[in-house]
Amino acid sequence: MSSAAALTWFARHEIRLAWREWLAMMTGGRRKHKRAVIGLILFAAFMHLPAYAVIGRFASLRMPLDKSSLIVMSASIFLAWALMLSQAIESVTRVFYARADLDLIMSSPASLTNVFSVRIAAIALTVTGMALVLSTPFIDVLVIGGGLRWLSAYGVVVAIGLSAAAVAIAVTVALFRLIGPSRTRLAAQILAAVIGAGFVIALQIAAILSYGTLSRFAVLTSDSAAAYAPDADSIVWWPARAALGDGQILLRLLAGGLILLGFVMAVFSDRFADTAVRVSASGARTRSGSGTAAFRPRSRQQALRWKEFKLLRRDPWLISQTLMQLLYLVPPALMLWRSFSDSSTAIVLVTPVIVMAAGQLAGGLAWLTISGEDAADLVTTAPLSPSRVIRAKVEVVLMAIGVTFAPLVLALLFASPFQAAVTAAGVAIATISAAAIQLWFRVQARRSQFRRRQTSSRLATFAEAFSSIGWAATAALALTFPLAAIVSGLMTAGIMAATWKISPRHG
Amino acid sequence: MTPAVPSSPALQVRGLTKRFDRPAVDALDLTVRPGEFYALLGPNGAGKTTTLRMVAGLLRPDAGSVSVLGIDALADPIAAKQIMAWVSDEPMIYDKLTPLEYLAFVAGLWGIDPGISGPSAHDLLVSLGLEPHLHERCEGFSKGMRQKVALAGALVHDPRLIILDEPLTGLDALSARHVKGLLGDRVRAGCTVIMTTHILEVAERMADRIGVIASGRLVAEGTLEELRQQNGRNDTSLEDVFIALVNVETAAA
Numbered sequence: 001m002s003s004a005a006a007l008t009w010f011a012r013h014e015i016r017l018a019w020r021e022w023l024a025m026m027t028g029g030r031r032k033h034k035r036a037v038i039g040l041i042l043f044a045a046f047m048h049l050p051a052y053a054v055i056g057r058f059a060s061l062r063m064p065l066d067k068s069s070l071i072v073m074s075a076s077i078f079l080a081w082a083l084m085l086s087q088a089i090e091s092v093t094r095v096f097y098a099r100a101d102l103d104l105i106m107s108s109p110a111s112l113t114n115v116f117s118v119r120i121a122a123i124a125l126t127v128t129g130m131a132l133v134l135s136t137p138f139i140d141v142l143v144i145g146g147g148l149r150w151l152s153a154y155g156v157v158v159a160i161g162l163s164a165a166a167v168a169i170a171v172t173v174a175l176f177r178l179i180g181p182s183r184t185r186l187a188a189q190i191l192a193a194v195i196g197a198g199f200v201i202a203l204q205i206a207a208i209l210s211y212g213t214l215s216r217f218a219v220l221t222s223d224s225a226a227a228y229a230p231d232a233d234s235i236v237w238w239p240a241r242a243a244l245g246d247g248q249i250l251l252r253l254l255a256g257g258l259i260l261l262g263f264v265m266a267v268f269s270d271r272f273a274d275t276a277v278r279v280s281a282s283g284a285r286t287r288s289g290s291g292t293a294a295f296r297p298r299s300r301q302q303a304l305r306w307k308e309f310k311l312l313r314r315d316p317w318l319i320s321q322t323l324m325q326l327l328y329l330v331p332p333a334l335m336l337w338r339s340f341s342d343s344s345t346a347i348v349l350v351t352p353v354i355v356m357a358a359g360q361l362a363g364g365l366a367w368l369t370i371s372g373e374d375a376a377d378l379v380t381t382a383p384l385s386p387s388r389v390i391r392a393k394v395e396v397v398l399m400a401i402g403v404t405f406a407p408l409v410l411a412l413l414f415a416s417p418f419q420a421a422v423t424a425a426g427v428a429i430a431t432i433s434a435a436a437i438q439l440w441f442r443v444q445a446r447r448s449q450f451r452r453r454q455t456s457s458r459l460a461t462f463a464e465a466f467s468s469i470g471w472a473a474t475a476a477l478a479l480t481f482p483l484a485a486i487v488s489g490l491m492t493a494g495i496m497a498a499t500w501k502i503s504p505r506h507g
Numbered sequence: 508m509t510p511a512v513p514s515s516p517a518l519q520v521r522g523l524t525k526r527f528d529r530p531a532v533d534a535l536d537l538t539v540r541p542g543e544f545y546a547l548l549g550p551n552g553a554g555k556t557t558t559l560r561m562v563a564g565l566l567r568p569d570a571g572s573v574s575v576l577g578i579d580a581l582a583d584p585i586a587a588k589q590i591m592a593w594v595s596d597e598p599m600i601y602d603k604l605t606p607l608e609y610l611a612f613v614a615g616l617w618g619i620d621p622g623i624s625g626p627s628a629h630d631l632l633v634s635l636g637l638e639p640h641l642h643e644r645c646e647g648f649s650k651g652m653r654q655k656v657a658l659a660g661a662l663v664h665d666p667r668l669i670i671l672d673e674p675l676t677g678l679d680a681l682s683a684r685h686v687k688g689l690l691g692d693r694v695r696a697g698c699t700v701i702m703t704t705h706i707l708e709v710a711e712r713m714a715d716r717i718g719v720i721a722s723g724r725l726v727a728e729g730t731l732e733e734l735r736q737q738n739g740r741n742d743t744s745l746e747d748v749f750i751a752l753v754n755v756e757t758a759a760a
Contacts, residue, residue, distance in 0.1 A: 294611030295625035303615025314603035375599040382616040383589040
């Protein structure tokens with residue numbers, strides 16, 4: 001086989017792998033692909049409705065735009081780019097650490113530079129493809145409402161997808177060089193988690209500090225932002241102008257994206273291969289504790305709890321997820337501080353945010369402790385009843401949530417004891433609901449499969465989201481309109497009952 | 508001094524049945540005596556692992572009874588589990604714990620006094636050649652090292668019945684010898700060991716009795732000599748006996 005043919009063959013192999021990974025993620029690993037694909041198409045069609053609600057009113061936008069509109073549009077595109085960058089960093093680390101085929105590839109007579117060039121292109125293709133799928137309902141709404149010129153927005157997605165993949169590869173390889181393979185995994189995971197949320201949260205913090213509101217648009221549409229913004233012909237506005245239908249600028253952006261990716265492939269393909277070799281060769285060993293301290297008198301449940309806490313503390317993925325959840329709490333905490341100082345009623349907003357964050361974090365923790373058991377045989381063969389095992393694991397979730405959210409509830413206590421009590425109750429109920437859903441839908445898995453938890457049961461994922469939102473709304477209404485809180489609480493309890501009814505544990 | 512041997516069988520299985528798409532274990536009867544090293548052999552898919560998983564309480568049988576040293580394991584699983592240990596062929600340990608922490612967790616689950624389990628865990632890990640790695644997290648360990656940690660975990664609570672499913676898979680020659688030595692010591696101390704293996708030489712050299720299982724049923728059982736006699740040839744190896752027995756069973760099926 002000639003080297004060009006071999007490269008084409010490998011490219012096809014990579015595309016097939018990427019497609020199957022994507023399909024498995026979308027279908028939760030089920031074999032009935034046809035039904036899953038039909039479901040996805042229906043879901044995508046349905047998504048046009050919320051997309052219309054969010055973006056429909058912007059369909060008539062045309063150049064020339066005022067600076068505020070340009071800022072909002074460019075910030076939205078930058079946010080999309082940040083999210084793609086986050087996903088691309090994760091994809092790159094997965095190629096280094098999780099692909100089981102590195103040994104096979106590196107022991108083959110194929111040129112590693114060529115092989116990794118293809119792999120870099122595959123990462124760019126995957127990231128861009130996913131972004132295109134997610135942005136389709138929004139762009140469709142703009143095309144239907146504002147004309148075919150909006151089709152160029154697809155080109156912008158491709159251009160920023162290519163550049164996000166290129167930057168992700170450069171950042172990850174640079175991290176390898178700077179801090180070594182073992183630390184890079186943790187650093188990249190945290191970076192990927194924080195990048196996506198960081199931009200939105202930074203805008204919210206700026207909005208709170210400057211305007212006393214949680215709305216990030218307050219900063220973007222402010223006079224001071226417009227005053228600092230560059231002129232209308234600046235390169236900064238190219239993505240926005242290309243999305244609005246400026247074909248010439250779109251071509252420049254696409255060319256820029258391709259050149260950047262090509263440059264990264266040329267510079268980093270060799271290093272990519274070298275880095276992959278270093279990762280596979282590094283038997284990263286971490287030393288922990290004295291060991292003798294682990295042998296302390298404790299009951300069987302205490303032993304289980306000790307193990308769960310130890311694993312949670314040492315789980316880098318979870319650290320990054322927790323960090324992200326806590327980052328989302330920074331804006332409401334700031335809001336709390338500001339409201340407390342000037343007695344604003346906006347403080348009520350803090351409660352639903354805290355309750356929702358608690359529900360979401362509890363869902364992840366409950367999956368890790370209840371379903372993510374790496375030594376399932378050991379725990380099952382231990383002289384301990386299954387109910388005591390589950391109780392110990394649920395206690396871990398409750399304790400972790402308690403420790404995380406108690407400071408915020410305590411801070412609220414100074415501002416309003418009633419609100420603190422409602423918030424505490426909301427956090428407890430949202431946590432118990434999330435743990436219950438994980439119990440009803442539990443499927444034994446390894447902790448490393450945490451990323452797949454949302455695709456293994458879509459029903460559980462939706463139930464978890466609806467429960468968090470429902471309890472957050474109930475807590476907010478309890479503070480402002482108690483009668484409506486009863487209705488909202490009953491509706492959320494109804495969702496929980498329906499979830500139990502259709503869960504595998506009940507059936 | 509010979510350790511006291513309890514009167515009840517270490518394991519008594521009667522009419523044990525489990526069906527998946529087809530019968531995996533088919534009304535199996537099996538008795539293992541206390542203080543015995545029992546090797547359970549059989550081709551892939553014969554039902555060895557399913558049988559042992561039901562004994563260990565990992566799978567619920569469709570029918571039949573399981574008695575461990577006189578304790579009804581289906582009626583009182585916790586009492587049975589207290590005196591049993593299970594080691595699977597795929598070592599399941601926690602990547603983020605060190606070997607010592609893992610053994611501390613296992614000892615805690617079995618409710619062993621830390622004053623006893625601490626030194627015992629240390630000695631076990633040292634005897635398995637893991638002394639340089641006592642304080643390293645298991646995430647960088649090879650499969651053989653992980654298997655040794657899992658085995659030490661099974662022994663740290665001093666079980667009276669140890670069930671091992673292919674415990675020597677992935678071990679190098681020296682580690683395999685360590686493990687065999689450790690198991691031999693336990694048997695000499697009165698513990699019962701039931702082990703599945705595809706390494707017939709291990710069964711031939713270590714087992715007091717050998718059971719051959721095929722299509723979910725016990726097709727032959729006895730000492731190596733008894734199996735040879737059943738096969739009609741006294742000079743054959745266990746491998747020849749095993750292949751002959753399995754071929755007969757396959758032809759009959």
